[in-house]
Structure formats: C-alpha cells, structure tokens
Amino acid sequence: MSRMDAAASAALNAQVIRPVFFVYLDVVGDPLRACTAEASLLPTGSGDPDLDGHVFDALNPTFVDIGPVAMKSGGSDSLTAQLSGLVGLDDDLLTVIGNPANWQGRPARLWRMIRDENGSQRGAIQHYYTGYMVSLDINGSADSQTINLTIESYLVAFSQASNRTYLDQDSFDPGDLSAKAAIAIANGISGNPLVNNTPAVDRGPNLGGSRNWNSFQ
Template identity: 60%
Template sequence: MSRPDATASAALDQDFIRPGFFVFLDIVGDPVRCTTLGVDITITGSGIAEIDGFLFAGISSDFVDISPVRMKEGGSEQVTAKLSGLRDIDNDTLNTLGNSANWQGREALLWRMIRDGNGTQQGAIQHYYTGTMTSVRISGDPAGQTIEVAIESYLAALAAPSNRTYLDQEKYDSGDLSARAAIAIANGNSANPLTSNTATPGMIPNLRGINGFTFGGLLK
C-alpha cells in the first residue's frame, strides 16, 4: 500500500474532494480494468506497469461498489468489488466466470486517484490494495444483474485449510495408535488396536464410582 504524496495529502485537507478508483481483475482471457471516473481513460506516465497504456472502462460510481479495506491481525478483511446495473451478461462472460480456474487465486489490484472539487487530479495515483480473487457471485432480477467478486489479502489466501488431522498421528509416531482406537470406537468395535483382541459386548458389572454413585449398563 502506497501513501499519498505531498500534493494528494494537501488535497485531502480540503472540504470537498472527488476521488476516483481503479480496479484490475486478472481474469484469464478477459482481464477487467475499470474506473469510477465515469469516462474511458488511458493513463500514461504513472510508473505503474498494470496501469500505463491500458484502457480503463469508465463506469459511474453508481454502478461500481468497492468495499472499504479494513486491516486486522493476519491481514485485511475480505474486500468485495461489485458491478451492478447490468442489463445482460453474455454467454462468453458466463462461461469465463463459470470456470473457477480463470479467476480463483488470481490477482486483484486497487488504486485511487485524489481529485479536487473541480475533478482535477491531485498528486500521483496510489496503489492501496493487492489481493487474490476467491469467489464470484452473479445475482439480479429482470431490471439488472450484479457481479460480485470477493477478494482476500495474500495472507488470508496463504492461510488456506491444511487438511491435516489428528488421525495422522501414527505417521509421525508409530507407537501412537489413538487414531485406530478412535475409529474403532466410532464403528462400535472394542478391539484393542495393538493386539486386535476383541471384547465381547454385553453387560458389565456395576462399578462403584465417585461419591458412591454406581455405573453399569450395556456396551454399545
């Protein structure tokens, strides 16, 4: 995340500003570049490889919603980029989004441009978020459709489930047979996991327990 330069910082002290936002979604075969400035724009000289020389489609901020970036321990909260008011989504777009390999885990970048009350750019464009796309949802009604992209920080993406389990303990300690015992109990088998000796289910004698209480019953 880059900080506003001196010119942009000075503009932020004004009573009224008109920021513009830029988004790049690295979708295979159909990368998305759009801006909330409301007009198509090609920027040069920003020094940002993902911006310079590329056309950003101008979409009104009424139809683009980028959620705030909130930081927390381990990274930021999930960010969503929502494109709404779409009358129709063509089959090519549906097919592209329908294949998660085209977008899942791929990069999403966000920048902002500070402008004064007259819409004049103040200072350089600032990069303020990098994440990876984790899910895409299409919803809507006859009046229009919405595409919503969920974006996670790279730290959150690295924290994907390990799929490890305590049932793997025997791989690391050959003498630890607790996993076998747990599985046997879950299956109603009282076999000793070490000797495979099986007790015969039936009544067990009453045992004197704590504070004089008695335990007994059927083994299941």
C-alpha cells in the same frame, strides 16, 4: 497498503477534489481493469506491474461498482464488487466466471488517484487494497442482471477451514497406525489397532466410586 505521498495528502485539504479509483480483477482469460475517470487511463511510472502500461477502461458506475473498504479487528471487512452481467453483452465474462478456477482465490487490487477541481493529478497513484476473490452470485433478470463478487483480505481468504484430515495418514505412510488407533479409542476398543480388537467391558464401580474400564482379553 501504501500511504499517500505528501502532494496527494496536501491536496485533500482543498474544498473540491476529484479522485479517480482503479480496480483490477485477475480473472483468467478476461482480466478486468476499470477506473472511474471520464476517459480510459493508461498509468505509467508507479513501479507497479499490475498498474503500469495497462489501460483502465472508463466504465459507467451503472456497470461496475466497488464497495468501500472497511477496517476491523484482524484486517479489513469483506469488499463487494458489482459487475454487469447482461446476457448478450457480457457473455464472455459470464462464460469465464462459470468456472470458479478462473477467479476464486485470485487477486483483486484497488488504487486511487487524487485530482484537484480542475482534474489535474496531485501526487502519485496510491495502492490502498489487495484482496482475493472468494465467492460470487448473479442477481436480476436478462435485461437487468449483475454479478456480485465478494472479495476478502489475505487474512480472511486464507484462514478458511482446510477440511483436511489426518485419518488418511496411512495412505502416505503404511506403517502409521495412528488413525486406526484413534478410531478404535473413539469406539471403546482396546488392544492392537490391527489385530485382536475387542470392546472394553465395564467391570462396575471400584471402591473410589468411579467406573473402572478394563480390557477384556
């Protein structure tokens, strides 16, 4: 996240400000760019390729709503974007998001522009959030339907469990017997993990009172 420049920061002291928020959702085949201005805007000169030279449509907040960014220990909290998902009007978007590969794990970015009470821009547009789209659900009926998209920060989105295992290591290295050995130990089997596996036998308590487990040969 970048900081506001001096001009934008100074404008915050005014009694009335009219900020404009920009959102970019990197959906494959149908990227969404929208803003909260009264008319569509074409930002230039920021040096940000996701912002400059792209039209950000002025959309009614009824159809697009971006939740607040809340900070917590370890990064920002989950962010929710609510999009229109009306059958008939938004069929293209509904079709695209039907395939999670088109949006899941892809970037979502937010910017804001500070304007004074007359609508004049004060300072540069500030980038204040980048996250990654992780999940969505569709709520409502055919005449009042919304797409609720959950966006996570980098630290959260890419720290999920990988569900990977080392038990298939021999698929890559046929000589690696560590997986078979680990399974054998877990099942109380001793000896070579490939041959002559026999269950361990309880020989009874030893003089120290603990149980003595020995291999049965």
